[in-house]
Amino acid sequence: MxxxxxxxxxxxxxxxxxxxxxxxxxxxxxxxxxxxxxxxxxxxxxxxxxxxxxxxxxxxxxxxxxxxxxxxxxxxxxxxxxxxxxxxxxxxxxxxxxxxxxxxxxxxxxxxxxxxxxxxxxxxxxxxxxxxxxxxxxxxxxxxxxEAGYTPDFAGREDFQGSFIHPQLWPQDFDYAGKRVLVIGSGATAVTLVPALAERAAQVTMLQRSPSYVINLPQRDGLSNALRRVLPETWVYRLARGRNVSLQLLFYKLAKACPNLVRRLLLGLARRQLGAGFDMRHFSPSYKPWDQRVCAVPDGDLFRVLRQGRATVVTAEIERFTAGGVRLKSGEELPADVIVSATGLxxxxxxxxxxxxxxxxxxxxxxxxxxxxxxxxxxxxxxxxxxxxxxxxxxxxxxxxxxxxxxxxxxxxxxxxxxxxxxxxxxxxxxxxxxxxxxxxxxxxxxxxxxxxxxxxxxxxxxxxxxxxxxxxxxxxxxxxxxxxxxxxxxxxxx
CATH class of the missing domain: 3.50.50.60 (FAD/NAD(P)-binding domain)
Known part of the structure; x- marks a missing residue:
């Protein structure tokens, strides 16, 4: 050969x-x-x-x-x-x-x-x-x-009568309109899924064992879009790239040098997005900023659907799956037609x-x-x-x-x-x-x-x-x- x-x-x-x-x-x-x-x-x-x-x-x-x-x-x-x-x-x-x-x-x-x-x-x-x-x-x-993402060994998973999905293998043309959707997770995938699902689902619940830091970023770069009218595309790209690289590095260095200051800043920004009556324990991690990745949400879409009541967040541990959803260790049961295991890679x-x-x-x-x-x-x-x-x-x-x-x-x-x-x-x-x-x-x-x-x-x-x-x-x-x-x-x- x-x-x-x-x-x-x-x-x-x-x-x-x-x-x-x-x-x-x-x-x-x-x-x-x-x-x-x-x-x-x-x-x-x-x-x-x-x-x-x-x-x-x-x-x-x-x-x-x-x-x-x-x-x-x-x-x-x-x-x-x-x-x-x-x-x-x-x-x-x-x-x-x-x-x-x-x-x-x-x-x-x-x-x-x-x-x-x-x-x-x-x-x-x-x-x-x-x-x-x-x-x-x-x-x-x-x-x-x-081939497959990470899914914990949930007790009673075989008892659940609805649809169980890992985002990495999302079924083509899956219809979740009008259904109660439970998203398990708090990372980048979960905070992306929740506002998108909320557009068509009857109700979306994000169930997290522990919170993540979440920050609102603008989906459009207003300055760069304005500069496109007067500068070549390559110049606009290089200017935006240099600026954003510097800001990313500065934010990371500040988080490592002054974690308490950055924590207060992130929680304060989230509180402004969520409104005065929101329970901030759902967005108050126990770890320092950048011990795990900080999740970004464009134009605050996650905060918006939570504020509008089209989605909710629950911070608790799972005891087991049931035929109609998930029972928590607190004894509360969260009903669901669809469970999405956004539990990582x-x-x-x-x-x-x-x-x-x-x-x-x-x-x-x-x-x-x-x-x-x-x-x-x-x-x-x-x-x-x-x-x-x-x-x-x-x-x-x-x-x-x-x-x-x-x-x-x-x-x-x-x-x-x-x-x-x-x-x-x-x-x-x-x-x-x-x-x-x-x-x-x-x-x-x-x-x-x-x-x-x-x-x-x-x-x-x-x-x-x-x-x-x-x-x-x-x-x-x-x-x-x-x-x-x-x-x-x-x-x-x-x-």
Whole structure:
């Protein structure tokens, strides 16, 4: 069986994968590149998630690519608009022609003798997987399982006689008009669903075990929309992007330095939106701001439906499901025709791909992130992830640019392999992600660590990463460059 070889293989055709392919076409134009996508469409999260009201929780001036201006008047966009933006980007840059749909990578094994990644790929419904190889592998698979979200083991769930749905697998054309809908959760998905469902449902209840911080943001950027009348689109985009990046970073830094002040500010803003008579314990978390992500609601839509009585919020713990709804530990029963389990994601590294080095399984939890892009002792592989405290694409863009720089540097020095190494062994490990969200804590044992110093420390700081990843030295003493020996090359040529 012949093995197709490419210079770079990208796994995933979502926001990160399409962006990575665009950066490669611009910065490494001579490389042979393909994008392998397991599903039948591009878009990743923004094609998979189809629940009512699906939207970004970041403004599109920072969630958009650094090379492709966002020109829609809506700064906080819905899922279909984001999907169109990704499709337009892929088409404009010729990336759509690089995508191979229904190509699911099962295994990826690094072969030291040839300095290549050997991949086993399931193509559609074919009985036999095909084999491919590449010099560089970019994992743009995100960090959660596409097959299923996280659902707790609710007691009595089988007793419930209504419809039970996880938002990640929302049924197409599901009709909830006139029904009583109970949304379990308090995170970004729940606060998005509740106002959208309230437009058609008879009643919507958001049941949360504990509250989240929720902040109102304008859906339209008035200043940017006004500047479009007098400035080129690229200028407007750059100005808005720079401003919003600075505000995001300032807010995060302030929350970490003065958590009590920021808590009072967030609760005060929520109280103004909800009205004087609202019970603020439903929006008063026990944790500090940015110990978990702060949820954004455009134009205060969640606050509005609560204020108008079209939705309610209950803070309590579930005892069990019943035939007609949910019974709480307090003894109260919440009736429901539909229960939506907005209870989070299941984290998964490498998109579920079995990664190995020379046939030995690679144990990610025993590794450590290098510049938040590569992993210790894993050659020629990038894991493209976004920020947890800012827009995803800010870090994804920088990571892809950095990996393109690395590819070009290897060509320039005549080497074929780059491997992060910790020769000192005295770097102290810390959790890879510093949020205390449930989906992160549930999967902490599956993730690599980060270190207590550069280049192993994950900064979560765009300004610092911009300097280090775009302009910093590649030969830093930790990234080792090598190539197969002449003997190995000769043996491969004659095998």
């Amino acid at each position: 012949s093995i197709e070889h490419l210079d770079v293989l990208i796994v995933g055709a979502g926001l990160s994968g399409v962006g990575a392919a665009c950066h490669l076409k611009r910065l490494c134009p001579g490389k042979r590149v393909a994008v392998l996508e397991g599903r039948e469409a591009l878009g990743g999260t923004w094609d998979l998630f189809r629940y009512p009201g699906i939207r970004s929780d970041s403004d599109m001036y920072t969630l958009g690519y650094n090379f492709k201006p966002w020109s829609d008047p809506q700064a906080i966009a819905d899922g279909p608009a984001i999907r169109r933006y990704i499709e337009d980007t892929a088409r404009e840059h010729g990336v759509d022609r690089l995508i191979r749909y229904r190509h699911r990578v099962l295994e990826a094994d690094w072969c030291s003798a040839s300095a290549t990644w050997q991949l086993l790929v399931q193509r559609g419904d074919e009985a036999e997987p095909l084999r491919m190889s590449c010099q560089f592998l970019m994992m743009c698979t995100g960090y959660y399982r596409y 299941q984290l998964q590294l490498f998109g579920g791909i079995a990664v190995s080095v020379d046939g030995a399984p690679f144990e990610a939890p025993r590794s450590m992130g290098y510049r938040g892009i590569m992993l210790r002792d894993l050659p020629n592989l990038a894991v493209i992830l976004g920020y947890t405290n800012a827009s995803w694409t800010l870090k994804a863009d920088l990571s892809s640019e950095y990996f393109c720089r690395l590819i070009r540097h290897l060509d320039a020095i005549g080497m074929r392999q780059a491997t992060p190494r910790d020769s000192t062994g005295d770097v102290r490990p810390a959790p890879f992600l510093d949020l205390k969200s449930g989906y992160i804590e549930r999967a902490a044992h599956l993730l690599p660590a980060q270190g207590d110093r550069a280049p192993w420390k994950l900064h979560q700081n765009y300004a610092l990463d911009l300097a280090l990843l775009r302009y910093g030295k590649l030969e830093d003493g930790y990234l080792q460059f090598s190539q197969p020996s002449a003997a190995q090359d000769e043996a491969l040529a004659t095998s």
